[in-house]
Amino acid sequence: MQRYIFKRIVQAIFCVVGVTIIVFSLTRLSGDPLSLLLAPDAMQEDVEEMISILGLDEPFHVQYWDFISRAVQGDFGKSLRWKRPCIDIFLEKFPNTLQLAVLSMAWALLVGISVGILSAVKVGTWFDNFGKIFALLGQATPVFWLGIMLMMVFAVNFRWLPTSGMGGIENLIMPSVTLGWVFTASITRLTRSAMLDVLDSEYIKMARIKGVPERFVIIKHAFKNAMIPVVTVASLQFITLLNGTVITETVFNWPGVGRLVVDSIFARDYPMVQTVVLIASCLFVFTNLAVDILYAYIDPRIRYK
Amino acid sequence: MMSERIDLRRITSVLRTVPIFPTVVLAIFLVCGVFGGFFVPHDPNDMELNNSLMPPFWEEGGSTSYLLGTDQLGRDMLSRVIGGAGISLQVGFVVVFISGTIGSIFALLSGYLGGWVDVIIMRMADTFLALPYMLIAIAMAAILGPSRNNIILILVIMGWAGYARVLRSEVLRIKEVNFIQLAIVAGCSNVRIMLRHIFPNIVNTLTIMATLQFGSVIIAESSLSFLGLGVPPPHPAWGSMLADGRNHMTNAWWMSVWPGVAILLVVLSCNLLGDWLRVRLDPKFRQL
Numbered sequence: 001m002q003r004y005i006f007k008r009i010v011q012a013i014f015c016v017v018g019v020t021i022i023v024f025s026l027t028r029l030s031g032d033p034l035s036l037l038l039a040p041d042a043m044q045e046d047v048e049e050m051i052s053i054l055g056l057d058e059p060f061h062v063q064y065w066d067f068i069s070r071a072v073q074g075d076f077g078k079s080l081r082w083k084r085p086c087i088d089i090f091l092e093k094f095p096n097t098l099q100l101a102v103l104s105m106a107w108a109l110l111v112g113i114s115v116g117i118l119s120a121v122k123v124g125t126w127f128d129n130f131g132k133i134f135a136l137l138g139q140a141t142p143v144f145w146l147g148i149m150l151m152m153v154f155a156v157n158f159r160w161l162p163t164s165g166m167g168g169i170e171n172l173i174m175p176s177v178t179l180g181w182v183f184t185a186s187i188t189r190l191t192r193s194a195m196l197d198v199l200d201s202e203y204i205k206m207a208r209i210k211g212v213p214e215r216f217v218i219i220k221h222a223f224k225n226a227m228i229p230v231v232t233v234a235s236l237q238f239i240t241l242l243n244g245t246v247i248t249e250t251v252f253n254w255p256g257v258g259r260l261v262v263d264s265i266f267a268r269d270y271p272m273v274q275t276v277v278l279i280a281s282c283l284f285v286f287t288n289l290a291v292d293i294l295y296a297y298i299d300p301r302i303r304y305k
Numbered sequence: 306m307m308s309e310r311i312d313l314r315r316i317t318s319v320l321r322t323v324p325i326f327p328t329v330v331l332a333i334f335l336v337c338g339v340f341g342g343f344f345v346p347h348d349p350n351d352m353e354l355n356n357s358l359m360p361p362f363w364e365e366g367g368s369t370s371y372l373l374g375t376d377q378l379g380r381d382m383l384s385r386v387i388g389g390a391g392i393s394l395q396v397g398f399v400v401v402f403i404s405g406t407i408g409s410i411f412a413l414l415s416g417y418l419g420g421w422v423d424v425i426i427m428r429m430a431d432t433f434l435a436l437p438y439m440l441i442a443i444a445m446a447a448i449l450g451p452s453r454n455n456i457i458l459i460l461v462i463m464g465w466a467g468y469a470r471v472l473r474s475e476v477l478r479i480k481e482v483n484f485i486q487l488a489i490v491a492g493c494s495n496v497r498i499m500l501r502h503i504f505p506n507i508v509n510t511l512t513i514m515a516t517l518q519f520g521s522v523i524i525a526e527s528s529l530s531f532l533g534l535g536v537p538p539p540h541p542a543w544g545s546m547l548a549d550g551r552n553h554m555t556n557a558w559w560m561s562v563w564p565g566v567a568i569l570l571v572v573l574s575c576n577l578l579g580d581w582l583r584v585r586l587d588p589k590f591r592q593l
Contacts (some may be wrong), residue, residue, distance in 0.1 A: 011431065018432030026444050140573035142524050144531050145547055145565030152554050152561065243439035247528055251551070261440055262532060265447040273444055280437045288435070 005293055012289040019281040020071075023274060024064055071278065077271040081264065086275035090257065097249070097256035101241045103172055104180030109234065112184045116191025117226075120199060121218060131188060138185025143244050147178040147251035164253035175252040179244045183237060190233055194226040232295050239287045242280055324581050327574035334571055338394035341387040346370070349388035349541045353379035358557050374559040376549060380541075382559060386567050388541040393571070396453065396536075397522045400460040401515045407461070408468020409511060413499045415469065416476025426469065433466040442525065446534035453536045456529060460522055468514060475507045509586040513579055520575035527568055543568050 070076070076086040119131030154161045154174060161170050198204065199222050207217050245258035253259070257276055264272040347370075357379040360367045367374060373382040415426040442459050449455040479485065480503070488498050529535040530544025538545065543564040550561030 011428070014428050015432050015435045018428065019435055022432065022436065022441075026441070026448060136573060136576060137569075140520065140569050140576055142527055142565060142568045142572070144528060144544075145561070145568065148547060148551055148554065148561050149565065152558060156555050240437075242437050246439045246443065247531070250532065262443065265443060266533075277437070277440045277444055280440055281435060284437055285435045 001296065004296055008289055008292055012285050015285045016282055019285065020068060020278060021064065023278045023281060024067055026274070026277070076275040076278070079264075079269055079272045081267050081269040081272065086272050089260070089272065090275055090279060093255060093257045093260050096254065097242075097245050097258060100172070100175055100179060100245060100248070100254060100256060101238070103176040104183065104241060104244075105234070105238055107176055108180040108183040108187055112187025113191050113227075113230065116188045116230075117195055117218070117223065119188070119192045120195030123196065131192065135185045135188040135192075138181055138188070141181060143178060143182065144247045144251050146181055147174070147248060150174045150178060151251075175248050175254050178251070179241060179248045182244065183241065186237065187230065187234060190230050191226065194229050195222060198222045198226045232291065235291045235294075236288060239284050242283070319585075322585070324577055327577040327581075330570050330574040331578065334390050334394060334567075337387045337390040339391070341391055345381075345384040345387050346372070347381040347384045349380060349384045350539045351380060351384075355379065358553065360557075361559050373563050374557070376546070376560050377553055377557070382563050385541040385546060386543070386563050389543040389546060389564065390567065390571075392453070392536050392540055392542050393523050393526055393568075396457055396460070396526045397519050399457050400464060400522045401519050403457070404461045404464035404518075405468055405511055405515050407465040409472055409504065409507065411465070411469040412472030412476055412507070413503060416473040417480060417495065417499050417503060423473075427473070430466040430469045433463065434470065436463070438463055438525070439528065442529060443532060443534055446529055451529075451534050451537045453540075456526060456535060460525055463525075464518065464522070467518070468511070471514060472507050472510060475510050476503055479503050479506050513582045513586060516575055516579035516582055520572035520579075523568060523571055523575075527564075 067077075074087055076090075078084065079086050079089055082089060115131050115134065119128045122128055151164075151174065161174055164171075199218075204217060204222055207221055208214075212221075242258070245256060246261060247258070248254065249256045249258035250262050257280070261273060261276045264270075264276070353375070356371065356375050357377050359371050359375040359379075361374045361382075362369045362372050371381050371383070373386070375381055376385070411426050411430070415423045442463060445459045445462075446455065449459070485498065485502060488502055493502075526535060527542065527544030527547070530542040531548045533545070533548065535544055536542050546564040547561060550557070550564070553560050
């Protein structure tokens with residue numbers, strides 16, 4: 001067990017280092033980052049000042065080391081747009097995104113697991129077909145189109161919900177449904193196949209032979225065992241919701257981290273972009289690590305791989 | 306002679322089980338993408354400001370010469386949807402082909418050769434898989450500039466690692482089978498073993514992954530176009546059409562509906578086809 005954890009942590013550290021190198025190189029991709037930051041007709045003194053501020057006259061590994069040693073202490077540089085430390089802006093917006101993501105996942109789990117279980121229990125009936133179609137459509141729908149469609153139907157046509165912005169609970173409904181839609185579909189599929197697998201197993205047959213009422217068979221025995229793979233995949237996928245937030249927050253004008261990135265990109269505020277992408281990537285890696293270690297506790301077979 | 310006839314019969318019996326809906330839909334879009342330029346009712350970039358914001362022909366104010374309506378610059382929606390198919394499908398095929406190839410090569414090297422090669426390649430793959438897809442893609446698209454080739458490059462960079470990971474475990478599984486040992490004893494070179502013996506056995510998984518990834522590449526490309534970072538205008542692209550439609554949600558619903566329906570149909574068909582392939586190419590039925 002200890003060896004497995006140690007191995008995974010070392011892997012995660014390699015990952016983080018690789019990720020930071022890639023993210024750091026992003027802004028140097030175009031060859032001349034200065035052209036991205038200054039106007040073409042900038043004066044020579046401004047150019048030189050910018051070079052020394054950004055440390056661009058140093059070799060790459062020196063720049064990288066400076067950046068990393070400061071980042072580890074929490075200093076990600078200043079946003080060019082707001083002239084405030086990037087990390088402050090990030091920490092302001094992150095709770096909004098987290099709010100959206102948690103709500104989306106709650107919604108996805110609620111709907112996905114219910115539909116999945118019912119679909120498996122009533123396999124072959126019209127409900128099962130409905131569940132399968134629902135899952136298929138869910139995985140094929142582009143997130144931004146769904147957002148626009150929902151807006152058109154509920155906000156423009158019926159005027160039940162506001163189109164955008166942050167506010168009360170009514171502002172949260174459409175963005176979280178949009179963000180959680182694809183997630184719902186995959187959880188439905190996963191729950192359904194996990195339940196079908198479990199319902200076929202020996203101990204379920206035994207419970208039925210013993211005369212246990214069907215609802216107890218499903219709730220007390222099948223459900224708990226089917227949930228293991230579902231919960232694992234769900235927790236791994238949670239962090240990929242971050243990908244969806246970029247589009248969803250842009251469509252609904254939600255003041256979160258996703259929209260922050262898009263706005264910063266168009267405003268050419270590269271320190272901000274770097275900060276967000278770096279923190280998001282590290283979150284990815286650490287969440288995966290945490291889930292892997294947790295899973296090793298739950299399922300001892302993993303440790304011996 | 307006898308075996309040729311049997312093969313033909315088997316092939317036709319397999320073809321009869323191909324799912325109709327996804328195949329027909331994908332074939333239609335394929336034709337639109339390749340030959341669309343020949344049968345579009347109007348030039349997709351043709352602006353007729355007199356006819357701007359016309360509804361589809363079944364609504365009042367619509368006309369049969371603009372079957373699905375027009376956008377804010379008077380361009381025919383049907384022609385633009387057909388034109389957008391070309392870009393999306395092109396990007397999709399190229400990305401899937403290149404990232405599949407790169408992924409297979411890395412998987413073969415990593416799985417077969419093992420050792421340091423394996424460690425390095427897998428760490429690289431882990432790193433790329435750990436990156437938040439969308440964030441990196443839009444950052445790169447903004448920095449490199451919007452163009453079709455840049456989009457392809459970005460999506461390939463983000464896509465190869467998935468193939469490498471999955472195919473590597475397939476390679477590891479096949480490596481243990483007898484005929485590989487026999488090939489080594491017979492004196493086959495490593496390259497020959499990898500290409501001639503191992504690769505044909507991972508083609509099934511590769512095909513399934515490619516079909517499923519095609520759909521997600523289309524969604525990724527249209528997401529980038531939606532944000533304005535995709536293939537630049539005047540090429541019609543489904544994503545940027547949706548971005549335009551968003552500005553006219555209240556008075557031109559058709560601008561937002563048709564491109565989205567197109568994306569939905571293509572991705573749905575890819576997923577259905579991929580699922581069918583997964584069942585069909587199951588090792589239990591390896592006679593295919």
